[in-house]
Amino acid sequence: MCGIVAYIGPRDAYPILMKGLHRLEYRGYDSAGVCLINDDIRIYKCKGKVSDLEDHVSGQDISGTIGMAHTRWATHGEPSTLNAHPHISQNKTLALIHNGIIENYASIRSELKNRGYLFSSETDTEVLVHLIEDIMINEKVPVEEAVRIALNQVIGAYAIVILAKEFPDKIIAARKGSPMVIGIGEGEFFIASDATPLIEYTDNVVYLNDEEIAIIERNKDLKIKTILNKAHTPYVEKLEMSLGEIEKGGFEHFMLKEIYEQPRSIQDSMRGRLHVDHGIVTLGGIRDYEQKIINAGRIIITACGTSWHAGLVGEYLLEDLARIAVEVEYSSEFRYRNPILSEDDVVLVISQSGETADTLAAIDLAKSKGATVLGICNVVGSSIARATHAGVYTHAGPEIGVASTKAFTAQVAVLAMLGLLIAQKKGTIPKSKFQQLLIELDNIPAKVERILKQNEKIRDIATIYKDVKNSLYLGRGYNFPVALEGALKLKEISYIHAEGYPAAEMKHGPIALIDESMPVVFIATKRGIYDKVISNIEEVKARKGRIIAIVTEGDESVKALADHCIEIPDTEEMFVPLLATIPLQLLSYHIAVMRGCNVDQPRNLAKSVTVE
8 A cells, every 4th residue: 555755865856756656656546745855844745646746736845855755545534635645743843654554543642632732634644743753852862763662652554754854864764564665876765665666766775674764864874773772784685677667668558568468477487497398397485395385284375356366276276286285265364363274284375566464464373373384476575575484476577557467377377387396296197297287388478479469359349348337257167266356357447346256156146137238258268167167158148148258269169159259279277267367357458448447546446455
C-alpha cells in the first residue's frame, strides 16, 4: 500500500519527488502530498492522483533540496485532503509520511488529546507525528531519539519518513513490516517504498530491516540503528533493475506490456535452471533444502490473491510429479489458525512483491512451529526473501500493473521446475517422461508468443461482452485454478462480477444463474477430463448460456458447441495453465479498456498489500 519517496542532496527535490510518486502510484492513488523544507516546512496535498497534486502545487513555492512525498491507499479515514499525507505536528515543527497501520493509535490518540493535542484527520498516522513531537519537547531529545522512543510505544506496521524544521539537513526513516529502500548516490540519498524511483539515479541500495531506523544527513555517511538503540552497519547491495523495465515501452498500459512480456519473463524464470541438454533442473536457492523437501511429510503452500491461484496449480504439480501431499492455504486465514505443523513439514510461501503482510505473518507462525519455510517471490531483497530459510526468485522483472499477469506465469513455471526437480531426485517419474516434460516446458515461451498473435480476435470477442453484468469461469483439474484466476482478472479491472468454479460443481448451485445473458468461459483443452467438460458445456448450452471456450488447436467438438473459441497450442496437461491464462488476461484487459476502466490502477486496489 501507499508510496513513499524522499530525497536529500544538491539537486532540487521537487522534480525527483514527483517523478518518484508517478513511479509509485500503482501502490496507492486515493490522495497524494509533498513536503519541502527551505527555511520552513511547506506541505501541499490533495485528494486524487499524483497529477491532481501537480495541478494543486502549480504556482507554489517548490524550492528546496530536501523533501518527501506520498501517494495514499486509504486505511484509516476515507480518501480526502485532510487525511492525505504528509501530516504535520501541532507546533508545525515535524512532518511525517507513513505506510502501514498503527494498531494502538486509538489509545495513544486519547492520551495525547488529554494533553491538549488537536487532530485534524481521521488517520492513525497523525497520532505518530504528535507523539514524536511530544517526546522531543518533554524529554528534550533530538528527532532521531524521539522517533526511536516513539516506535517502542507503537504496535503495528510502519514505513515512515520524518522531516524536522530544526534539522533541515536530516531525514529520519524507519520500518517494521512495510518495505523501505535507501539509494546511495554521490553526495545524495533517495528513500522509497520500493526501488522503482531510484533506478535512474543509483544502483547502490540499502534495504532497511524490521525495527531499523536510518539517520540520513547531508554530506555524511548513512547511519542505521535499531529501536533498541543498537548500531548496525549498512549493507549496500547492487540494484538489479533497469529503467526500461518500469516504462511502458510504447504500450498503452503497463498491464498490456506485462502480458506481452510473458514469453520473456517465463524464459527468464527458467534461465540457468532448466537444462534440457543435460536432462536436469537446478534451483540453486534451495539446493541445501532439497533433501528436506524430499523427506517432507507434506508441503503447505500459503499465499494471497493471484499467488494463491498459482499455489493451487503447484498443488496439482507437486502431488502429480513428486508424490508429496500438498495443502494450499490463504495466508490471511492460515496466520490466525492454530495449524498442526511439525519439523517434517515444508511451508512454501508465494508472493510477487515479497512484502505481503499476511504472508509474512504466516512465515513467522510456521517458523515458530519448527517448519522449514521456503519462498517464491519476484523482488530481490524483499522482506519475504529475507524472512524465509531459503527460496527461489521468479525473475519476472518489475510488475507495475496492479492486476498480476506475468508474475502468475513465472510463479507457475518455478513451481513446475520444483516439481520436476523433486520428482527426479525421488525417482517418482520415469527418466523418459522427465526428459519429455523438460523439453515441453522449454517450449512454453514460444507457444505463449503464438497465443499473443490472437490479440485482435480476443479484442473482437471482448466487444461483444463488455457490457455484461456477470460471468462464470469453469475448468477441471489443472484448469480449475485457471478459471479462478480468469474470473479474478475480470472482476478486479473491469468491475464485472465473475466467479470461477470447478466445472463439475456447476450443477451444485451456479447453474441457476445461467440464461441467455450469462457468458460462461470454459477452459476446455483436450488434455485432462475433456469428455466431462464437453458434457458441462452441453448443460450450459441447453440453458441458452453464451459460451466462450479456450480450446486446443484443431479442436472440433467444442467448436461445434461454443459461441466463441480461442485456440492455444497443445501441451502437457500440467503446463496448460501457462498457456490458458494468457487469452483470459487479454480478454479481461480489452473488456476493461472498453468500459473506460483504469486497468493499471483499478479502484480500491493497490499492488502490494503490506497491511492487514
